[in-house]
Amino acid sequence: MIEVDIQLARPGFSLASAFTAPGAGVTALFGRSGAGKTTIIQAVAGVVRPDRGRIVVDGETYFDSAAGIDVPIERRRAGYVFQDARLFPHMSVERNLRYGQRRARGADAGIGFDAVVELLGIGHLLGRRPHTLSGGEKQRVAIGRALLSQPRLLLMDEPLAALDAARKAEILPYLERLRDEMKLPILYVSHSLEEVLRLSDRVVALKDGQQIAEGSVTEVMSRADMQPVIGRFDIGTVLDCTVARHDAAYDLSTLVFPGGELRVPRVEAPLGGAVRARVRARDVAIALAQPVDVSVSNLLPVVVEAITPGEGPYADVALVAGSTRLISSVTRESVLRLGLVPGQAVWAMIKTVAVDSRSPDFTVPGEPSS
């Protein structure tokens, strides 16, 4: 388990963050650039020294300002994957991989060289020099190098940010394997909603150095007040669903979530398989009576929980369906015209095509995207 509780002030920037991350799985540090995500993992690695606070990993204190503890970088065993790979240019790929491994002798033998090479598919690159590798290959080698240093935790700083879409798609499946096969806590810095939804279980959301939310991805990423981080047009609800049916004739799938069913374009997942779906608030419309003669095929009976007027013309309406809360973004004018009040029973309308499997908002955990 990773426990972080740190504060830091620099000219023009201050950071305050406190969270815990479980002993395995991905915890995303999510926010826009300048939010302080990277500073947090630099503090965990020992590259940046906080002004105050504590950092404890698996019961070992890395940093404690009150007790005067500050373990040097090289003794923290924090595997760090940098955005720019940072492979040593004067060494072959194999020597890069072995650099941390040789220095980890004495550490409990974890993953071996062959296993890492196999996990990341880099066997054919071992004799090459870093400058001959593609961006995606470099990043895979950098991940392997960090893994072989037998780390207690893995810190990943936007490992995909410098890559184009094709290279990202090439690496994401490897990250998923890493998450699923290594019993290692991973702190994953990202500003990409897609990566966070696809890879992480928990998320710490940051804005301008301040932590604004911490919790499960489903919960945090479904909050209406995440708008400053996610953006007005992209806020929405994350639904952890299972596949109930496939409709081969129309290429549709039916997903079940606590509170209803959702018909979506066909998902490549087995019946009963877990699927994480995302419904954007602006794709949820509200009707007072059960709509008839509309093309929208997802009609959910819901109850208005709260109405929050936003900036300008918008209002966020929180809708409850079973144990699930949906956000609908409508205009303030619509709220008035429909006379919406908390406690009112209404219908939520979600277009099937708004939840598109080709959209990055819709991902299948554990399945490489094509």
Next chain:
Amino acid sequence: MLTPEEWTAVQLSLKVAFWATFWSLPFALATAMVLARTSFPGKSLFDGIVYLPLVLPKVVVGYLLLITLGARGYLGQYLAEWFNIRLIFTTAGATVAAAVISFPLTVNAIRLALEAVDRGLETAARTLGASRLDVFLTITLPLMLPGILSGALLSIASALGEFGATITFVSNVEGQTRTIPLAIYSATHMTDGDAMAARLTVVSIVLALAALLLANLADRRIRTLIGRA
């Protein structure tokens, strides 16, 4: 081709240039590290003193060496008394003069190389379990190698050409301090010295060209080796 006297001058030149570079290199490396990686009050003054031999008249440097390291100099008298080291009129003295003159050039070449090393790589190495010293030896130093090499070759080239400080500090003694430039200078004062001056001039040109070609070749080899091709 060359007379024994000329051979002596050539051999002496090479010897002085080699040892001057050999002894000043570790100090140049340390100075470059301080200049590139630290900050302290009075650093600009230190910086200025390091580069002073480059801009001062060489005769002034020679004179300063004479009054500090000469037989009756501030330090020189103790060198003689305690360690029996005499620099005046000796090859050791010529080596010291050459080392002092070429020092700023060497420091500068190494400093530029050090500043070009990506510190992110050093951080990466530390996260992989390497101590500061380990990082210096396995990452920083190898990546600086082209700069150290070009610094060394620059030092050799400038030591080969050293004249003013040498003649002022250790005089012009055949077999001891008479390097190629000093031998050419002597030859121009002899009535039949034209041929000797001409031959030593050719030798100078050949040595300088060889140093340049060698530097170029080594630089390319190393850059390929460290993946900066």
